[in-house]
Amino acid sequence: MNLRRCAVLYLEPREELDIDWAALFAGTSTLAASTRWLALAPHLDREIEVDAADLAALAAVGSSVWTAHADLAQRHGAAVVDRLLAHGLLLAEDAAPDSAPGALRARDDTLRTLHWRPLAALAHTFSRWHDVRSDTGMEAPSFDELLERHGNPPPPVQQVASIGAAVALPAPTGFLDEVLLRRYTGRNYDTSASLPLAVAARLLQRTFGAQEVRHIGPHANVLKKTSPSGGGLHPVEAFVLVQRVDGLAPGLYHYHPVDNTLQPLRATTPDQAAALALQMVADQYWLAGAAMQVVMVGRVERSFWKYRNHQKAYRAMSLDAGHLSQTFYLLATEAGLPAFITAAINDIDIETMLELDHLRHAVIAVCGCGVAASGEREMVELRYGETGLGQVAE
Numbered sequence: 001m002n003l004r005r006c007a008v009l010y011l012e013p014r015e016e017l018d019i020d021w022a023a024l025f026a027g028t029s030t031l032a033a034s035t036r037w038l039a040l041a042p043h044l045d046r047e048i049e050v051d052a053a054d055l056a057a058l059a060a061v062g063s064s065v066w067t068a069h070a071d072l073a074q075r076h077g078a079a080v081v082d083r084l085l086a087h088g089l090l091l092a093e094d095a096a097p098d099s100a101p102g103a104l105r106a107r108d109d110t111l112r113t114l115h116w117r118p119l120a121a122l123a124h125t126f127s128r129w130h131d132v133r134s135d136t137g138m139e140a141p142s143f144d145e146l147l148e149r150h151g152n153p154p155p156p157v158q159q160v161a162s163i164g165a166a167v168a169l170p171a172p173t174g175f176l177d178e179v180l181l182r183r184y185t186g187r188n189y190d191t192s193a194s195l196p197l198a199v200a201a202r203l204l205q206r207t208f209g210a211q212e213v214r215h216i217g218p219h220a221n222v223l224k225k226t227s228p229s230g231g232g233l234h235p236v237e238a239f240v241l242v243q244r245v246d247g248l249a250p251g252l253y254h255y256h257p258v259d260n261t262l263q264p265l266r267a268t269t270p271d272q273a274a275a276l277a278l279q280m281v282a283d284q285y286w287l288a289g290a291a292m293q294v295v296m297v298g299r300v301e302r303s304f305w306k307y308r309n310h311q312k313a314y315r316a317m318s319l320d321a322g323h324l325s326q327t328f329y330l331l332a333t334e335a336g337l338p339a340f341i342t343a344a345i346n347d348i349d350i351e352t353m354l355e356l357d358h359l360r361h362a363v364i365a366v367c368g369c370g371v372a373a374s375g376e377r378e379m380v381e382l383r384y385g386e387t388g389l390g391q392v393a394e
């Protein structure tokens with residue numbers, strides 16, 4: 001059997017502090033530090049603790065050229081080599097596709113063929129959340145709590161070393177002002193109100209839809225959309241969770257940007273849709289109450305077709321989502337509705353809901369829109385022309 005190391009592997013020395021009881025009773029230092037070595041490999045999707053013997057064996061194998069198992073076992077011990085193989089840090093050349101080592105080999109092959117930049121694959125894989133909820137770590141501290149914990153924030157504007165008097169600029173004017181100035185992040189939605197279908201359709205089409213399809217080859221097209229996109233590739237697409245849109249059944253859909261259609265993926269009851277929304281946004285009930293959630297998903301293959309193993313590719317895809325979000329916000333504002341975006345999402349749970357592989361489909365953020373609740377606001381909103389942080393009912 002021949003082996004090689006997985007394509008991408010980073011090792012993190014993670015220090016953990018604990019009370020040193022012996023030292024405490026002896027009246028000296030009270031903290032003891034211990035270091036664990038963690039192997040971080042994006043094709044595995046979990047951290048694996050390794051020891052010095054594992055590290056020595058991993059360092060002795062290449063990630064491209066195959067090495068005989070017998071040679072490695074002779075030098076580092078069969079137990080070490082087989083443990084690394086079982087974890088997927090080492091991969092077997094002839095692993096049967098339907099075996100556990102074969103499945104690990106297939107994940108590594110997927111990572112190799114997608115042209116991920118290793119550090120980007122690492123950051124993407126290990127920044128995803130699973131089942132983060134208000135009772136398992138999701139916290140939303142108020143500004144008052146933050147001030148108490150951390151003191152004053154750095155000033156809102158940085159000081160620069162100006163080489164002369166500041167140049168006063170004329171006041172801005174323009175027809176976008178009316179919409180731009182009214183935009184705000186809505187956190188108080190009417191959970192019984194529906195979006196008119198025409199509004200939902202305009203939001204999706206003018207944010208995520210293509211105005212034109214341009215042919216760049218006999219079987220190659222680029223799309224023209226209302227937001228810019230790195231490389232003109234528009235890798236970010238929309239998956240929609242419909243809770244309350246007139247004429248649409250609740251459930252999960254994929255928005256087709258050329259046909260301007262919603263392709264149903266999973267039908268739900270209204271209660272199930274509400275539960276999925278909460279799970280998506282990590283229990284942020286103030287966002288889950290919006291009538292429609294839109295998951296922005298980056299199609300890695302589309303972007304990395306051009307940006308192979310590229311330092312900036314992942315950043316560009318995230319920036320694309322930011323542009324789309326602002327377009328979505330402005331269209332919602334034009335329709336007299338609040339919108340939101342959040343990156344505090346249970347990406348892994350969303351991947352499960354939509355049956356997506358995180359190496360192929362990068363869940364980036366969730367945005368949404370709904371009808372604003374009337375009456376007193378429970379959650380903070382920064383609406384233009386108001387003072388303070390909006391009404392907060394404790």
Ligand SMILES: Cc1cc2nc3c(=O)[nH]c(=O)nc-3n(C[C@H](O)[C@H](O)[C@H](O)COP(=O)(O)O)c2cc1C
Pocket residue numbers: 183184185186187284287340341342343344381382383
């Ligand atoms: C990348 C990004 C992530 C955000 N995440 C959250 C979030 O998790 N929860 C939330 O309530 N608002 C979230 N927001 C909204 C911001 O809190 C909001 O834009 C900010 O407070 C300014 O308010 P405004 O949008 O009304 O001007 C996010 C905004 C951005 C751009």
